[in-house]
Amino acid sequence: MNSYKLPKEGSSAEQILSNLQSFKSQDVPWATGRAFAYVYEPPADAKAVISQAFVSYLSENVLDPTSFPSLLKMERDVISIVANVLGGDSQTVGNITAGGTESIILALKSARDYFRDKKNPTATPEVILACTAHAAFFKACHYLGLKPVLVPVNPQNFQIETDKIAALINENTAIIVASAPNYSHGVADDVVAIGQIAKQYNIFFHVDACVGGFYLPFARRLGANIPPFSLEVEGVSSISCDLHKYGYTFKSVSVILYKSAVLRQYQIYTCSDWSGYSIINPTVASSKSGASLAGAWACLHYFGEEGYLKLNALTQGATQQFINGVKNIPNLEVLGEPVMNLVAVVSHNPVVSVFQLADILKRKGWYIQTQLASAISPETLHLNINPANAQWVADLLKDLQQAVEELLAANQALPVFDMNWVAETLSQPEGIMQIFQLFGSDGGSLPDDFVLINNFLNQLQPQHRNILLTYFTNNLFVAS
Numbered sequence: 339m340n341s342y343k344l345p346k347e348g349s350s351a352e353q354i355l356s357n358l359q360s361f362k363s364q365d366v367p368w369a370t371g372r373a374f375a376y377v378y379e380p381p382a383d384a385k386a387v388i389s390q391a392f393v394s395y396l397s398e399n400v401l402d403p404t405s406f407p408s409l410l411k412m413e414r415d416v417i418s419i420v421a422n423v424l425g426g427d428s429q430t431v432g433n434i435t436a437g438g439t440e441s442i443i444l445a446l447k448s449a450r451d452y453f454r455d456k457k458n459p460t461a462t463p464e465v466i467l468a469c470t471a472h473a474a475f476f477k478a479c480h481y482l483g484l485k486p487v488l489v490p491v492n493p494q495n496f497q498i499e500t501d502k503i504a505a506l507i508n509e510n511t512a513i514i515v516a517s518a519p520n521y522s523h524g525v526a527d528d529v530v531a532i533g534q535i536a537k538q539y540n541i542f543f544h545v546d547a548c549v550g551g552f553y554l555p556f557a558r559r560l561g562a563n564i565p566p567f568s569l570e571v572e573g574v575s576s577i578s579c580d581l582h583k584y585g586y587t588f589k590s591v592s593v594i595l596y597k598s599a600v601l602r603q604y605q606i607y608t609c610s611d612w613s614g615y616s617i618i619n620p621t622v623a624s625s626k627s628g629a630s631l632a633g634a635w636a637c638l639h640y641f642g643e644e645g646y647l648k649l650n651a652l653t654q655g656a657t658q659q660f661i662n663g664v665k666n667i668p669n670l671e672v673l674g675e676p677v678m679n680l681v682a683v684v685s686h687n688p689v690v691s692v693f694q695l696a697d698i699l700k701r702k703g704w705y706i707q708t709q710l711a712s713a714i715s716p717e718t719l720h721l722n723i724n725p726a727n728a729q730w731v732a733d734l735l736k737d738l739q740q741a742v743e744e745l746l747a748a749n750q751a752l753p754v755f756d757m758n759w760v761a762e763t764l765s766q767p768e769g770i771m772q773i774f775q776l777f778g779s780d781g782g783s784l785p786d787d788f789v790l791i792n793n794f795l796n797q798l799q800p801q802h803r804n805i806l807l808t809y810f811t812n813n814l815f816v817a818s
């Protein structure tokens with residue numbers, strides 16, 4: 339390991355670029371439009387403009403807005419645009435972050451420090467959230483020393499059971515979280531009703547619109563029934579919205595907005611008592627390139643409202659086509675009522691496993707994400723139906739139907755594992771490796787087909803899943 343060293347001599351530009359190109363052959367087939375996850379690709383003409391803007395700001399440093407007022411101007415412009423799309427007013431403030439996860443970490447940091455300042459400086463602050471909240475919230479709790487308090491979710495519609503929130507509020511509650519919508523099922527919580535509770539109890543309320551923030555307002559303009567979810571709702575303190583998702587700019591750009599600067603001040607980290615220059619960081623990273631900010635600024639101006647409405651019409655139409663198509667495939671069902679182009683598909687037949695479906699589709703050149711079973715949902719296929727995917731929906735449905743028929747003909751359910759054996763094996767020093775070997779893995783690699791390992795993980799308690807997934811990732815990131 340670590341045998342790959344800095345080459346003695348430099349390589350030619352052609353060689354380097356050709357190497358990079360060849361590395362891509364192993365990746366999910368996003369460029370074909372047949373991957374329904376990960377990449378929120380803008381149309382080619384927009385991509386060309388965003389790329390140029392991106393490259394033109396590679397060297398500028400976001401670290402110090404007083405030295406790079408052009409970056410400050412662009413950030414203010416972007417914040418103002420997003421605030422206007424999301425019901426903000428003249429008091430709304432915000433920042434650009436590197437992604438949804440960072441926006442969420444910062445919202446929870448602000449809520450924590452607000453709680454410490456105004457309510458209790460020593461208690462462990464509590465976060466009321468549902469298991470449908472993005473994992474980034476649980477990660478933020480882990481990083482920031484906050485206690486997650488789970489509110490039940492209705493297993494029929496995948497919304498937070500709003501009437502259960504009040505009973506969970508106590509003197510340590512620092513923040514309530516809702517999703518608009520959640521990633522797993524594309525379902526939005528009742529933000530208006532939760533806002534009333536937050537207001538009544540005077541509690542910070544964050545709306546996670548990372549995936550929906552730059553989508554739902556345009557869908558509403560096109561006639562979709564989208565209840566209010568953003569800053570115009572009474573009680574909302576902050577909202578996150580990722581421009582690197584349905585803003586269609588390159589990663590890494592998300593926006594965190596606050597109702598007012600009084601709340602945002604808790605986000606800012608300042609340090610002037612070390613030996614170097616004073617650090618005043620509104621976000622987590624200190625030095626960062628201006629490229630993604632310039633790309634986002636260019637992207638918003640290139641599309642304008644009209645551009646976003648067009649993209650929205652395309653994806654809303656393709657999503658409806660997919661949902662209608664699934665209705666015609668026996669044994670499969672779309673769960674809940676997604677408000678946007680995020681769809682979770684369940685199988686009601688044990689011989690038609692979604693994990694097998696994903697593998698069969700992969701062999702046919704598709705990439706469809708799978709979601710393991712959780713407290714409120716069985717295992718599902720998960721699709722983001724993005725503009726580049728729209729042209730493929732009919733073909734995907736055909737292949738999905740065929741895959742279901744193939745599995746029905748084979749009529750074989752996946753193996754069921756003994757959880758006592760799992761617990762016992764994982765308690766042994768060599769147990770983890772034994773389990774990986776069972777699936778043809780050395781602990782840091784995976785077979786081509788994921789079905790067996792997915793089926794196994796799916797049956798495990800979350801704490802056992804976490805042990806295996808952490809071990810795997812620790813082995814995955816070893817140098818060449």
Ligand SMILES: Cc1ncc(COP(=O)(O)O)c(C=O)c1O
Pocket residue numbers: 436437438439440472474517519520521546547548549550580592
């Ligand atoms: C609702 C929601 N919140 C947060 C995130 C996290 O965003 P990121 O991957 O940019 O950190 C996602 C990502 O898909 C999301 O869908």
